Amino acid sequence: MKKIYHKETFDNIPEEKRLRLLQASIKVMGQKGFSNAKIEDIAREMGVSYGSIYTYFATKEDLVHTIITMGIEIQRKAFEPLAEYVDTFSHIQSILERSLKIGREQPELICLWHESSLPYNAQFSDHTSELYRQGVLEWKSVLKKGVSRGDIREDIDIDTIAFIMNAIASQLLRYNMSDFQKSKRAVHFSRNLDDPIPDIMENLKKMLA
Amino acid sequence: MKKIYHKETFDNIPEEKRLRLLQASIKVMGQKGFSNAKIEDIAREMGVSYGSIYTYFATKEDLVHTIITMGIEIQRKAFEPLAEYVDTFSHIQSILERSLKIGREQPELICLWHESSLPYNAQFSDHTSELYRQGVLEWKSVLKKGVSRGDIREDIDIDTIAFIMNAIASQLLRYNMSDFQKSKRAVHFSRNLDDPIPDIMENLKKMLA
Amino acid sequence: MKKIYHKETFDNIPEEKRLRLLQASIKVMGQKGFSNAKIEDIAREMGVSYGSIYTYFATKEDLVHTIITMGIEIQRKAFEPLAEYVDTFSHIQSILERSLKIGREQPELICLWHESSLPYNAQFSDHTSELYRQGVLEWKSVLKKGVSRGDIREDIDIDTIAFIMNAIASQLLRYNMSDFQKSKRAVHFSRNLDDPIPDIMENLKKMLA
Amino acid sequence: MKKIYHKETFDNIPEEKRLRLLQASIKVMGQKGFSNAKIEDIAREMGVSYGSIYTYFATKEDLVHTIITMGIEIQRKAFEPLAEYVDTFSHIQSILERSLKIGREQPELICLWHESSLPYNAQFSDHTSELYRQGVLEWKSVLKKGVSRGDIREDIDIDTIAFIMNAIASQLLRYNMSDFQKSKRAVHFSRNLDDPIPDIMENLKKMLA
DNA sequence: AATGAATGAGATTTCATTCAT
DNA sequence: AATGAATGAAATCTCATTCAT
Numbered sequence: 010m011k012k013i014y015h016k017e018t019f020d021n022i023p024e025e026k027r028l029r030l031l032q033a034s035i036k037v038m039g040q041k042g043f044s045n046a047k048i049e050d051i052a053r054e055m056g057v058s059y060g061s062i063y064t065y066f067a068t069k070e071d072l073v074h075t076i077i078t079m080g081i082e083i084q085r086k087a088f089e090p091l092a093e094y095v096d097t098f099s100h101i102q103s104i105l106e107r108s109l110k111i112g113r114e115q116p117e118l119i120c121l122w123h124e125s126s127l128p129y130n131a132q133f134s135d136h137t138s139e140l141y142r143q144g145v146l147e148w149k150s151v152l153k154k155g156v157s158r159g160d161i162r163e164d165i166d167i168d169t170i171a172f173i174m175n176a177i178a179s180q181l182l183r184y185n186m187s188d189f190q191k192s193k194r195a196v197h198f199s200r201n202l203d204d205p206i207p208d209i210m211e212n213l214k215k216m217l218a
Numbered sequence: 219m220k221k222i223y224h225k226e227t228f229d230n231i232p233e234e235k236r237l238r239l240l241q242a243s244i245k246v247m248g249q250k251g252f253s254n255a256k257i258e259d260i261a262r263e264m265g266v267s268y269g270s271i272y273t274y275f276a277t278k279e280d281l282v283h284t285i286i287t288m289g290i291e292i293q294r295k296a297f298e299p300l301a302e303y304v305d306t307f308s309h310i311q312s313i314l315e316r317s318l319k320i321g322r323e324q325p326e327l328i329c330l331w332h333e334s335s336l337p338y339n340a341q342f343s344d345h346t347s348e349l350y351r352q353g354v355l356e357w358k359s360v361l362k363k364g365v366s367r368g369d370i371r372e373d374i375d376i377d378t379i380a381f382i383m384n385a386i387a388s389q390l391l392r393y394n395m396s397d398f399q400k401s402k403r404a405v406h407f408s409r410n411l412d413d414p415i416p417d418i419m420e421n422l423k424k425m426l427a
Numbered sequence: 428m429k430k431i432y433h434k435e436t437f438d439n440i441p442e443e444k445r446l447r448l449l450q451a452s453i454k455v456m457g458q459k460g461f462s463n464a465k466i467e468d469i470a471r472e473m474g475v476s477y478g479s480i481y482t483y484f485a486t487k488e489d490l491v492h493t494i495i496t497m498g499i500e501i502q503r504k505a506f507e508p509l510a511e512y513v514d515t516f517s518h519i520q521s522i523l524e525r526s527l528k529i530g531r532e533q534p535e536l537i538c539l540w541h542e543s544s545l546p547y548n549a550q551f552s553d554h555t556s557e558l559y560r561q562g563v564l565e566w567k568s569v570l571k572k573g574v575s576r577g578d579i580r581e582d583i584d585i586d587t588i589a590f591i592m593n594a595i596a597s598q599l600l601r602y603n604m605s606d607f608q609k610s611k612r613a614v615h616f617s618r619n620l621d622d623p624i625p626d627i628m629e630n631l632k633k634m635l636a
Numbered sequence: 637m638k639k640i641y642h643k644e645t646f647d648n649i650p651e652e653k654r655l656r657l658l659q660a661s662i663k664v665m666g667q668k669g670f671s672n673a674k675i676e677d678i679a680r681e682m683g684v685s686y687g688s689i690y691t692y693f694a695t696k697e698d699l700v701h702t703i704i705t706m707g708i709e710i711q712r713k714a715f716e717p718l719a720e721y722v723d724t725f726s727h728i729q730s731i732l733e734r735s736l737k738i739g740r741e742q743p744e745l746i747c748l749w750h751e752s753s754l755p756y757n758a759q760f761s762d763h764t765s766e767l768y769r770q771g772v773l774e775w776k777s778v779l780k781k782g783v784s785r786g787d788i789r790e791d792i793d794i795d796t797i798a799f800i801m802n803a804i805a806s807q808l809l810r811y812n813m814s815d816f817q818k819s820k821r822a823v824h825f826s827r828n829l830d831d832p833i834p835d836i837m838e839n840l841k842k843m844l845a
Numbered sequence: 846a847a848t849g850a851a852t853g854a855g856a857t858t859t860c861a862t863t864c865a866t
Numbered sequence: 867a868a869t870g871a872a873t874g875a876a877a878t879c880t881c882a883t884t885c886a887t
Contacts, residue, residue: 018870018871021870021871022871040337040338041338042253042336042338042339044251044253044254045253045338047855047856047857048856048857048858049856049857057872057873058872058873058874059857059858059873059874060858060859060860060872060873060874061871061872061873063857063858063859063860064870064871064872064873067858068857068858069856069857069858116337120336120337123332123335123336124333124336126332126392126395126396126398126399127251127329127332127333127395127396128249128325128329128395128396128397128398129249129250129251129254130251131396131397131398134396134398135398138398138401138402141402141405142405145402145405145406146405162424164424165421165424165425166417166420166421168406168407168408168417169414169417169418169420169421170421171406172389172406172407172414172418173382173385173386173418173421175389175406176382176385176386176388176389177381177382177385179385179388179389180381180384180385180388183335186335186336186337187335187336187337187340187343188337188340189335189337189340189343189344189347190335192347193347193350193354196350196351196354196355197354197377197380197381197384198377198378198381199377205378205381208375208377208378209378209381209382211375211378212374212375212378212379212382215371215373215374216374216425216426217425227846230846256880256881256882257881257882257883258881258882266847266848267847267848267849268848268849268882269846269847269848269849269850269884269885270846270847270848272882272883272884273846273847277882277883278882278883436849436850439849439850440850458755458756459756460671460754460756460757462669462671462672463671463756465876465877465878466877466878466879467877475851475852476851476852476853477852477853477878477879478851478852478853478879478880478881479850479851479852481878481879481880481881482849482850482851482852485879486878486879487878487879534755538754538755541750541753541754542751542754544750544810544813544814544816544817545669545747545750545751545813545814546667546743546747546813546814546815546816547667547668547669547672548669549814549815549816552814552816553816556816556819556820559820559823560823563820563823563824564823580842582842583839583842583843584835584838584839586824586825586826586835587832587835587836587838587839588839589824590807590824590825590832590836591800591803591804591836591839593807593824594800594803594804594806594807595799595800595803597803597806597807598799598802598803598806601753604753604754604755605753605754605755605758605761606755606758607753607755607758607761607762607765608753610765611765611768611772614768614769614772614773615772615795615798615799615802616795616796616799617795623796623799626793626795626796627796627799627800629793629796630792630793630796630797630800633789633791633792634792634843634844635843645867648867674859674860674861675860675861675862676860676861684868684869685868685869685870686861686869686870687863687864687867687868687869687870687871688867688868688869690861690862690863691867691868695861695862696861696862847887848885848886848887849885849886849887850884850885850886850887851883851884851885851886852881852882852883852884852885853881853882853883853884854880854881854882854883855879855880855881855882856878856879856880856881857877857878857879857880858876858877858878858879859875859876859877859878860873860874860875860876860877861873861874861875861876862872862873862874862875863871863872863873863874864869864870864871864872864873865869865870865871865872866868866869866870866871
């Protein structure tokens with residue numbers, strides 16, 4: 010069902026090497042952008058000849074497709090719905106922390122997603138839809154459960170709050186994407202620049218409880 | 219103080235034409251991206267020969283700098299702090315509506331900002347910092363006034379709520395950026411896909427009042 | 428009706444230069460073959476940068492199409508039906524001499540036609556069909572008139588003799604195409620290697636008159 | 637005396653397989669041309685890995701040399717002087733039919749010869765000289781015997797008629813080489829497109845007897 | 846100042862050949 | 867001997883920039 014963007018040879022190489030090559034691609038593409046990243050740059054980061062890239066992928070575009078689709082696959086577990094929490098707000102906090110953490114550990118991946126969401130990269134952004142959907146549904150589920158548990162007030166609209174929570178999480182994902190993003194923090198916060206989550210949680214509790 | 223990225227000749231052409239050329243550049247660059255947009259594409263959209271671009275700008279990079287700095291200037295008024303509102307929530311709603319409107323009317327401008335916020339475009343993103351700062355300070359000001367007026371509860375942290383409001387406004391800015399963004403709406407909302415602001419306002423009032 | 432394989436820019440350059448560029452292409456392509464001839468080789472022979480070739484033609488393949496179609500156009504007059512002859516055999520001799528002459532003066536052109544008649548070059552050979560047709564019809568016309576004049580015996584089939592005459596003319600066209608062709612002459616003739624036409628004519632007269 | 641272009645290993649493989657590999661090479665090279673035929677294409681048609689080709693031949697060029705020399709060897713018997721005919725014109729007809737038949741059954745072989753006769757393929761064409769020579773001598777022999785037998789008129793020059801007969805046979809060899817060649821038939825003949833030999837023979841008899 | 850053809854550095858891609866297994 | 871992944875020289879083609887008019 011899912012379209013394959015790599016040649017068979019890429020399946021034949023050892024799992025360990027395959028993941029390493031993908032991570033190297035993600036790193037270079039994320040740091041330089043799809044157009045600016047040169048095949049030779051990527052090959053050097055991969056530690057292979059650039060000819061090898063063409064034994065794995067027919068074109069550069071196919072490589073981008075692959076790192077997005079397979080990159081998503083690799084990272085999907087990072088976004089898997091978190092295990093049950095007794096306390097709704099602990100659960101919410103975990104999700105926000107997860108976003109901040111992924112963005113801090115894999116800034117290149119965030120760059121890829123950010124770039125692929127531009128309209129002229131529509132062919133790549135399709136792959137991330139499912140992951141996005143999963144994230145939104147998780148928010149709705151957590152909020153709904155919070156209401157039924159009595160942790161969250163009854164008079165709010167879950168869809169709308171999920172939209173807001175998603176907006177916050179998106180900001181946190183990008184929180185470490187670039188120096189530009191980092192510089193923005195000081196406009197927002199005079200303290201706790203590195204971790205705004207405690208403050209966010211404290212205020213969310215007041216508003217949502 | 220501010221660095222100039224265009225040649226003198228660009229100042230000599232009539233205001234009307236100059237703005238038209240900039241809008242054409244913004245359109246093409248926004249639709250195709252900095253790297254993919256070719257000088258020839260831009261010249262064609264501008265309605266001039268591509269030799270002319272080099273009589274106005276020394277390099278393609280200078281053109282990008284210019285459309286971002288001057289584009290910002292052109293659009294700055296769109297982001298100028300709104301005139302005083304008697305009601306705090308009317309003011310908040312106006313700001314959100316402004317974001318949605320700009321994103322709807324000038325999707326290419328949003329694309330430019332989106333692209334320029336990527337780390338490898340740091341040289342361009344500097345120009346938008348001031349505009350970003352202005353937006354955040356506006357939120358803080360509105361919220362602070364709302365608290366002092368008694369429209370908004372006293373126990374929230376203004377910095378943090380400004381961060382959240384900014385996250386929401388950012389989402390609304392991108393709400394019409396690409397088909398991908400548009401497709402996301404349906405994951406969030408089952409109704410009112412085109413204008414989520416009434417729902418957002420209703421819920422914000424409950425939480426912030 | 429006829430498909431154009433060059434960009435407008437190629438029409439804009441002076442006639443003299445355009446023909447020179449085509450002749451240079453024909454020379455290199457004829458000498459090295461379509462695949463072996465490098466764009467850089469051609470550019471060097473043309474006396475322009477290889478970038479220029481791409482301002483005239485979108486692809487190398489388009490260049491080949493162009494030299495074949497326009498090369499044909501240029502040479503068509505060389506194959507134009509010869510002016511009326513009082514004597515049929517003088518006419519026949521002129522046609523054969525014309526073939527030998529063209530092949531001697533433009534061996535590269537003959538190479539192009541030879542190469543383009545290979546099955547994997549079918550896309551190029553289409554262009555020469557009309558010229559071929561013209562040549563065959565000329566033979567039929569000359570032979571028919573020869574019969575009606577009483578120069579040529581009545582009991583032969585014109586179509587078949589035209590086929591034979593065409594076969595002879597084809598051999599003469601290739602007579603100077605390559606050293607290999609030249610070396611073949613000695614297998615055929617012990618004397619008059621350079622110009623077999625007198626002998627051919629003498630024998631044709633005996634057989635056809 | 638004759639230069640060998642293959643490695644010893646190629647002699648070690650069974651006759652049957654060796655011929656199969658050669659036929660596969662001839663097929664691919666004939667269909668695509670020396671330059672366009674990729675080692676990988678040939679290997680796939682051969683049914684071996686493309687690494688194997690390099691255990692048999694040092695270079696692609698050696699492979700071309702080999703298929704031409706050995707291909708000639710394989711096909712030489714097809715061109716071997718035909719057994720004695722009582723009737724000269726029967727003999728002539730057999731030779732023409734042999735040409736038509738070989739071209740119909742082995743169009744790729746004809747393509748190889750056609751391509752190898754181009755000047756930039758001189759290194760390959762040398763191999764076919766002997767075969768060509770053999771063909772011409774056969775014509776001379778048949779014609780000479782025809783004259784001495786009284787089947788053919790005495791007043792013609794045997795060398796010249798052999799040249800003409802060779803030209804006809806060459807056309808027949810290529811008669812099925814490509815769709816282009818096939819399309820040419822209709823220009824020549826309104827009937828008997830597939831087999832022009834009866835008509836040719838009938839007219840030859842009139843002219844030569 | 847305006848034009849658009851000309852240039853060539855640099856990118857992607859191909860593919861004959863090598864080499865580890 | 868056989869395999870097919872790995873290599874990199876060399877090809878095609880792109881496009882920012884220059885330059886003659």
